[in-house]
Amino acid sequence: MPEGSIGTPIKRREDHRFLTGAGRYVGDFDRPGRTYASMVRSPVGHAKIPNVDTSKAEAEPCVVKSLKGADWAADEVGALSGGWPVIAKNEMPATSHKVWPALQQSNG
Amino acid sequence: MATTTVSMTVNGKQVSAEAENRTLLVQYLRESLGMTGTHVGCDTSQCGACTVHIDGLPIKSCTILARQVDGKDVTTIEGLADGDTLHPMQEAFRENHALQCGFCTPGMVMSAIGIVERNKDSLDEKTVREELEGNFCRCTGYHNIVKAILAAHQDMAA
Structure with missing residues (x-):
């Protein structure tokens, strides 16, 4: 490391592609079997969740699978830092917390 | 369909x-x-x-x-770029470290050019911050983006 380099800004090599629209993000390319996750978020701040009816969504031909809080718990996905569930199960911990994601074949 | x-x-x-x-x-x-x-x-x-x-x-x-x-x-x-030569706004973003992951950058740059075009004669920090309301960055915060836009305003006026 050259002398005096600590604390000195250096030009980033990756900036050129990001600035010209040539970055490659996950959404920019296709892979066989790719699915999109569509997150359903809570419309209220805090609430009990007696049930989430996903039957209508699951009846859509493009929907591959829907996952509820119980599925995530059963798969032992674990929790976010602080112990918050990734997907709310019995109780909605905060506004806009995710209730369930549905995986679909296209993002249309 | x-x-x-x-x-x-x-x-x-x-x-x-x-x-x-x-x-x-x-x-x-x-x-x-x-x-x-x-x-x-x-x-x-x-x-x-x-x-x-x-x-x-x-x-x-x-x-x-x-x-x-x-x-x-x-x-x-x-x-925006002319071959290998970046647009002054792209160059100002690079110079001022106004990007990190780069995801918001295309929209930021396109909006920023609009801000400069609308405020050719004079542009201050407050105006940039107000007019950048419709663009979100979730990495760096807005400080260097604002700096870059003000710098590009100088370059584009020159």
Whole structure:
């Protein structure tokens, strides 16, 4: 490391592609079997969740699978830092917390 | 599903593609034309990552149907640089470290050019911050982006 380099800004090599629209993000390319996750978020701040009816969504031909809080718990996905569930199960911990994601074949 | 042939000029090139009538301009650019420099950050018209210029005006390309843009002149992030020479706004972002992951950058740059164009004679920090309201960055915060826009304003006026 050259002398005096600590604390000195250096030009980033990756900036050129990001600035010209040539970055490659996950959404920019296709892979066989790719699915999109569509997150359903809570419309209220805090609430009990007696049930989430996903039957209508699951009846859509493009929907591959829907996952509820119980599925995530059963798969032992674990929790976010602080112990918050990734997907709310019995109780909605905060506004806009995710209730369930549905995986679909296209993002249309 | 009803489709229409949609034609426009994108970055100086005449393009044409068959698209469903409900196709948004951003989908047309990314999916029909394969130009993925324009990003979809939120799907709700809040984040501004999809901002492009239509006949010179910055527009969120997720708020307009492709067929509404038929016959118009579109500029995207891919069309700003002149070969290896970056547009002054792109250069100012690079110089001022105004990006980190780069996801919001295309929309930021396109909106920023609009800010400078609208405020050619004088531009201050407060105006930049106010007019950048429609573009979200989730990495760096806005400080260096604001710095870059003010620097580019000087360069573009020169």
